[in-house]
Amino acid sequence: MMTGFARRLAGHLTRGLVMIWVVTTFTFVLIRLMPGDPVQVQIERNIAMGMPPDQAEAAAAVTYGFVPHGPMWKQYLEYMGGILRFDLGVSVESQGVPVADRVLGAMPWTVVLVLTGILVSFLIGVVLGVIAAIKRSTVVGHSLSIAGSLLHGVPPFVIGIILAALFTRQWRLFPSGGVYNADEVAPGLYFDFIGNVLYHAALPAAAYALATYGGWLLAMRSSVASVLGDDFLLAAELRGLTSLTRFRYLARNAILPLFTVLAISFGLVFGGSIFIERIFNYPGLGMLLFSSIGSRDYSMMSGAFLMITVAVIVANILADLLYSAIDPRVRRQA
Amino acid sequence: MTERVARVSVRKQFWRGVWRALRRRPSRLIGLFIVLLFIFMAIAGSWFYPERLPYDAENIYAPISWEHPLSTDFEGVDVLALVITGTQGVLLVAGAAGLLTMLIGTAVGLYSGYNRGIGDSILMRIADFVLTIPGFPLLIVLTTTISLGSWWKMSLVLGLIGWGSLARAVRSQTLSLRERGFIEAARGLGLPTRHIVTKELLPNVAPFIATNLLMAVTGYIYAQVGLYFLGVLPIDTSNWGVMLNAAVFQSGALISPDALPYLLAPLGAILLLTLGVVLIVDALEEIFNPRLRES
Numbered sequence: 001m002m003t004g005f006a007r008r009l010a011g012h013l014t015r016g017l018v019m020i021w022v023v024t025t026f027t028f029v030l031i032r033l034m035p036g037d038p039v040q041v042q043i044e045r046n047i048a049m050g051m052p053p054d055q056a057e058a059a060a061a062v063t064y065g066f067v068p069h070g071p072m073w074k075q076y077l078e079y080m081g082g083i084l085r086f087d088l089g090v091s092v093e094s095q096g097v098p099v100a101d102r103v104l105g106a107m108p109w110t111v112v113l114v115l116t117g118i119l120v121s122f123l124i125g126v127v128l129g130v131i132a133a134i135k136r137s138t139v140v141g142h143s144l145s146i147a148g149s150l151l152h153g154v155p156p157f158v159i160g161i162i163l164a165a166l167f168t169r170q171w172r173l174f175p176s177g178g179v180y181n182a183d184e185v186a187p188g189l190y191f192d193f194i195g196n197v198l199y200h201a202a203l204p205a206a207a208y209a210l211a212t213y214g215g216w217l218l219a220m221r222s223s224v225a226s227v228l229g230d231d232f233l234l235a236a237e238l239r240g241l242t243s244l245t246r247f248r249y250l251a252r253n254a255i256l257p258l259f260t261v262l263a264i265s266f267g268l269v270f271g272g273s274i275f276i277e278r279i280f281n282y283p284g285l286g287m288l289l290f291s292s293i294g295s296r297d298y299s300m301m302s303g304a305f306l307m308i309t310v311a312v313i314v315a316n317i318l319a320d321l322l323y324s325a326i327d328p329r330v331r332r333q334a
Numbered sequence: 335m336t337e338r339v340a341r342v343s344v345r346k347q348f349w350r351g352v353w354r355a356l357r358r359r360p361s362r363l364i365g366l367f368i369v370l371l372f373i374f375m376a377i378a379g380s381w382f383y384p385e386r387l388p389y390d391a392e393n394i395y396a397p398i399s400w401e402h403p404l405s406t407d408f409e410g411v412d413v414l415a416l417v418i419t420g421t422q423g424v425l426l427v428a429g430a431a432g433l434l435t436m437l438i439g440t441a442v443g444l445y446s447g448y449n450r451g452i453g454d455s456i457l458m459r460i461a462d463f464v465l466t467i468p469g470f471p472l473l474i475v476l477t478t479t480i481s482l483g484s485w486w487k488m489s490l491v492l493g494l495i496g497w498g499s500l501a502r503a504v505r506s507q508t509l510s511l512r513e514r515g516f517i518e519a520a521r522g523l524g525l526p527t528r529h530i531v532t533k534e535l536l537p538n539v540a541p542f543i544a545t546n547l548l549m550a551v552t553g554y555i556y557a558q559v560g561l562y563f564l565g566v567l568p569i570d571t572s573n574w575g576v577m578l579n580a581a582v583f584q585s586g587a588l589i590s591p592d593a594l595p596y597l598l599a600p601l602g603a604i605l606l607l608t609l610g611v612v613l614i615v616d617a618l619e620e621i622f623n624p625r626l627r628e629s
Contacts, residue, residue, distance in 0.1 A: 154608050296478065312466060
């Protein structure tokens with residue numbers, strides 16, 4: 001069993017590394033080989049401002065993590081070497097701030113939001129999905145399915161805008177931005193601070209939850225519908241087991257396929273983080289990517305994009321490992 | 335001759351099935367009507383409105399009236415006109431991107447599922463890769479170098495980002511179909527692969543393509559609206575996203591109740607379009623999967 005697990009993990013890691021390699025190559029091409037090459041632009045701007053050429057080149061080298069001189073493959077290798085050491089260069093916009101610091105600083109806030117949002121929507125979606133499946137030919141079942149499909153189909157930013165309009169402007173129940181109020185609490189592991197962080201995270205997390213629970217509901221509904229006819233449920237009923245026990249049998253079997261959906265929804269949610277964080281002024285990875293694009297801060301932009309991709313890959317691996325740990329059939333296959 | 339007659343009657347039966355599924359629940363007819371309405375707005379919008387909508391500084395955030403059924407925006411432009419003219423460009427791009435997605439996704443899925451082997455595993459690795467890449471962040475990163483304001487570049491990028499899930503769906507369907515009796519019979523008869531793939535397999539995976547395509551096109555519409563909403567594309571066309579951007583981040587529609595229709599109109603358009611698509615997908619599922627029909 002352990003070897004199967006290890007082989008699965010190794011396969012995931014190789015694929016993840018290949019993907020990170022492709023993404024970093026892409027960002028290198030983007031900042032170095034595209035028309036309007038930002039590295040060249042920065043060097044020329046510095047020269048125009050009266051900097052000697054070699055000094056201008058050195059400044060660009062610090063910004064992007066490679067010396068923009070000589071054969072392209074050498075520059076590429078140097079860039080990749082930097083990324084291996086997690087040296088993502090320095091921000092163009094705010095000189096001297098390492099990109100890695102900013103990216104790592106923004107990362108936890110996005111992860112907190114995404115995880116709470118997905119956890120809450122998973123719980124709601126699973127429960128409502130079971131109800132929608134059991135009552136599928138009644139009005140309740142139909143309405144649940146339609147509402148689920150509708151929320152699943154509406155883009156997350158629409159839900160974000162509506163929540164923001166209602167709860168930060170119409171009724172000022174929640175703050176309109178930030179991760180905590182620095183005037184009221186200082187960072188630390190105590191009740192008031194954690195409460196303040198949760199208070200700030202509540203609305204954006206709710207936006208994620210509302211945007212994704214429809215997907216869980218639909219997946220759970222079709223999964224329950226396919227398990228409902230199975231013999232083991234009939235056997236359980238004939239053995240005279242209570243409906244609660246039968247419900248537990250049903251839910252445990254029906255919930256398995258949802259873990260494959262988990263992987264897809266992580267990608268969607270991290271992608272949607274740009275909107276949610278922009279709408280709620282929440283300084284996570286999405287906001288960082290958005291602001292770096294606005295100010296054409298290319299080193300920051302590639303760093304943030306790389307980090308979002310890494311987050312999605314790691315989340316995918318965790319979702320798959322979780323799935324194989326729960327479902328014995330997958331475990332044996334590996 | 336007889337073959338043609340048979341085909342015509344099959345087609346007739348198909349459309350009869352479509353009509354029956356639509357009629358079974360009136361909500362589905364409403365869905366069809368909504369989606370057709372949006373297509374009509376996209377095609378006919380430019381007949382009714384000039385390319386540059388008239389400004390009217392006297393009439394900013396005008397009250398709702400017959401002349402301005404959805405009020406006016408911060409420059410006095412009619413909001414209904416903005417919503418209608420905003421459909422054209424978006425639908426064009428989404429349609430073109432959807433076509434591209436359909437071509438790539440179907441070809442890859444059929445090839446992978448039917449031939450299996452090494453080509454299949456390579457193609458599926460690529461499909462997984464395309465699926466894992468966070469699409470929207472990639473799009474906004476690309477806006478910095480490629481001018482995604484041009485319709486064909488935008489369609490190309492969207493189509494290339496979005497084919498992964500369709501390819502996966504078509505492949506898994508093909509995998510299970512190829513073991514079924516009628517395909518084995520066709521192979522046993524020595525029919526050419528081209529015939530088996532286009533005449534036997536394709537009609538059976540068409541439902542998945544149709545459903546997936548509809549979802550993909552809607553996704554592409556929202557991706558474009560999202561890009562304009564964030565303000566990373568040049569604002570030179572009417573687009574619901576441009577309206578949302580101005581309403582949420584600039585004109586303070588979230589604060590002033592006068593400007594509320596300007597915010598609600600594009601939101602309403604998105605909700606309505608989603609509703610239409612959801613209702614049609616509901617009908618499609620029943621048309622193509624008779625087991626779902628409730629007695």
